[in-house]
Amino acid sequence: MKKTLQNISKKETFYILIAFFLPILYYWTVFFGKSFGYDCAPSVMGNYPPYGQTPMTPNSYCITLLDPGAYIWAHVPNWVSAIRQYLSGLFPIWDQNIGTGLPLAADFITSAYFIPLIPFALLFKLTQGNFFYLDIFFLFRYMLMSLGMYLFLRSCKLDRFICLIGSLAFFSSGYFIYLPAMNHHNVDLVLPFIGWSINNFYFTKKIKWSGISTLLLGLSMLGGMPESSIFILFFSFIYVCFLSLFYINKKKVLFLVVGGVIILGGLLLSAVLYFHGLELVFNGLSSHHGAGVQKWIEWKNIIIFILPELIGGIGYFILSYQDKLDFLVRGWNHIGFTISYLFLMSLIFIFNIWKGNKKDPLIKFFIFFLGLTIILLFQNYGIVHFFVFEQFPVFYQTQFTKYSSTLINFSLITSTMLFLHYFIKKRTRVVLIYYFFFIALLFFINYHYWNIIKDNVFYHPKFGLAPNILYAVILITFLTFCLLVIKRTKIILIIVLIILFVEFYIYLPKDGDQKRRDSLRKPPAISYLQSINDHSFRILGIDNILVPNLATVYDLSDIRILEPLWIDRYFYFIKNFYAEPDAFRITGIKEQQATQSADIVNNNFFSLLSVKYLLSYNNIETALNDNLNLKEILRQNPKKQYVGEATFDINRLSRSVLFEHAPNDIKAVLVKPRGASYLYIYPATAQGSFGNQKGNGVKLTAKIFINKRLIDSQERMINAGFKSGDQKWFEMKFGPFPDKNNSYKFTIQLITDPLGNNAFDWSGWGGFEWDSEINRTIDKYKLIYDKEMKIYENQDFLPRLRFISKTMCAKDEANKEKNFENIINLMKQNKDNIKQTAIIESKNCQAMKYHPELTKLSQTIFNDQKISFTYSSPKDQYGFLSDTYYPGWEIYINEKKGKIDPANLTFRGFKLPKGENMQVVIKYEPWTFKIGLIITILTLIPAVYISLSKNKIN
Incomplete structure (x- = not known):
């Protein structure tokens, strides 16, 4: 038995399996299957409610109350929509259930092309949407992160046991303080794998690793989060420069060029996302009111954010001042970033001369990652701001502060593990002191969450500090102590794993907990709406009963949108005829100009949105x-x-x-x-x-x-x-x-x-x-359901697809916003008849009257990317579809291409010729998606070919 254990413990596969499975054991035994956090961002895992809540307690930190005892999964509705289309044999490029329709993949945050969604799709299909497996899928992603961190540290030539501690620390820090939503994990979880593949390329000089690095970087970009992606690109760039200049002895320029090709290839692999996203950028605007980082895609983010920092922050300081981007760190902070960066590179250069390339190269890695941590702390927490203005900001609500947290944790943990390795045999006490300092620093990095986390996790009403958190710290400390003191650390590790397995079975949730949890996640009212859903109507969840976008999880359509980018036409329609976007509970809007009086659901303009049901807790x-x-x-x-x-x-x-x-x-x-x-x-x-x-x-x-x-x-x-x-x-x-x-x-x-x-x-x-x-009570709304919530039916409901009696022509202006203003004014002038009127934008527009009563409509089918119907009419008619007008939608009448006009600012209108049993198909066929897909495929072929190569750079 002893020999068997010793043989197993010598194999690399054994440690890889431990690195992969340890997080799931750690999750159950340390966190008892609970999640925590202060908003909707953290993932939902397990069967138990978050800390401080019971299974019947609504999630207090979320802006929705529909999901008692659990967190709503920020952008998961987009995932579910993407998966639903994959399972139907489609590329997920349009979501009809968000607002009145929105580009899906082009919206970046949907992660529609993120490959790890494939197992999620299979689980979703096999379990018929059982959300417990969604929880397990999230945990699976944390396990991948842990594995990636182990592989990266091993590629830095560190001891296996140190790598295990680092992987567990990376999982723990991610579970504690990950920000801000699961889609950012798509980008972040690939980070250690990118470092691992780049290391292998430079250490082994095998060409295949450059191809693998390109594929992994492209995968990260396809994760769909520009704000996090810029930090992945930044790390890749700076790490490639570091290895090329300070690790490679010869052909530095060649390796630097190959590193540049890796980064460029990663961007080109993401063209299927970027090109389609560019179309949304040019046809949309930020609902965050000036949050430029939400509007620009990755390469523009690099130009706007990264480069100005590297040249002193002056350019971006001017941009910040002009655009009044108060939520971003000021220019002093960017100068601090640059000073830190130059200081880091200077230190590496000095050590390179002092030690030489052949003497302990790991010291340079330690200095690099420690310096990178200092850089990000400078940038995030305004240290320069503190010294210059003599005040330390409580917390910078910046895109950088949120989205660089993973890179901070990654670089901090890496430098700590390198420190352990470097001083392991000589300075045990120093290592232990530094290790406890490292544990404290992990929590300090996101100190903004301290008041929230301490009350939900660290504080226990009887014992003060929560015993499970004490256990977590003790466990990692015990493993470190074994590493430093006990010789047979591998046997100790096996004993610890056995203990974790036993505790896993002790805390395994019972079936009753799971059933109760699932029933809470999908209230009967939602099932009721699903039973009558034919996609010909939309709903509105007022009273915080549904977070925007959540309806799409249940294949329902809510007119509200939580996305950072809105189609500009829809934004202006909502702003002028319904309510300011703040009334939609959209994150990021600071102004309080919005109103939500009953008037917003009691006017003719609201009727154009085809809302049939209103959900509310109250009257x-x-x-x-x-x-x-x-x-x-x-x-x-x-x-x-x-x-x-x-x-x-x-x-x-x-x-x-x-x-x-x-x-x-x-x-x-x-x-x-x-x-x-x-x-x-x-x-x-x-x-x-x-x-x-x-x-x-x-x-x-x-x-x-x-x-x-x-x-x-x-x-x-x-x-x-x-x-x-x-x-x-x-x-x-x-x-x-x-x-x-x-x-x-x-x-x-x-x-x-x-x-x-x-x-x-x-x-x-x-x-x-x-x-x-x-x-x-508003007379036109009839109460049809009154149990755990109220459902009101709109008696004045207008179907998504109908025919109107009158078209009017708006003055065509070259300036888009001026053009929108003309249409809005004309709509307001005709508010009494707007239900039967279409105000058209077209150079060949003709004001005409029609007779919709003569039309017979049949065989109407609504899908995400296609709408079809049959009609008969003795006269020409004008069709009106209350879906968002957007480039890429085409209409075919008896297989002959027609024309779609923007009608009433944001909807679709189309002229239909007279005839019997006329077949009409409206499809979404964007050229931007096709071009992006071609570029992605053309880049993918050489990247895969290179990744299979067996050659070396001599």
């Missing part, structure tokens, strides 16, 4: 009108810290609230509507929504003033953290207001005071309901 009129006062208060208090809008779900009753972190005191001037006498406000504290409360509660006081005269004042003490009876909505009724029949302004003051220690006593003011509006 429609009440739910929408409540937001008016809430938005107005936020608008008048824009600079107040810890004041914002959220949704609290308390005892299964959800409300949009104005939340405050005590102590706080805000005032606002509101308007009393006609016919109203009493104002209802519902204060509450959100136990569990922002961490488990450990304070002594809060005292909430509200005062009403008319012309500086106090007419009513009420207060309420709430301690929901320790009193179960306080975990509810409290009612405050203010009034009566004088002069009931008139409308006038009044002042409201809301005071939130802590009672003792106010740590995480988050309080919300919900409601703002007037007695004249409570329980009012």
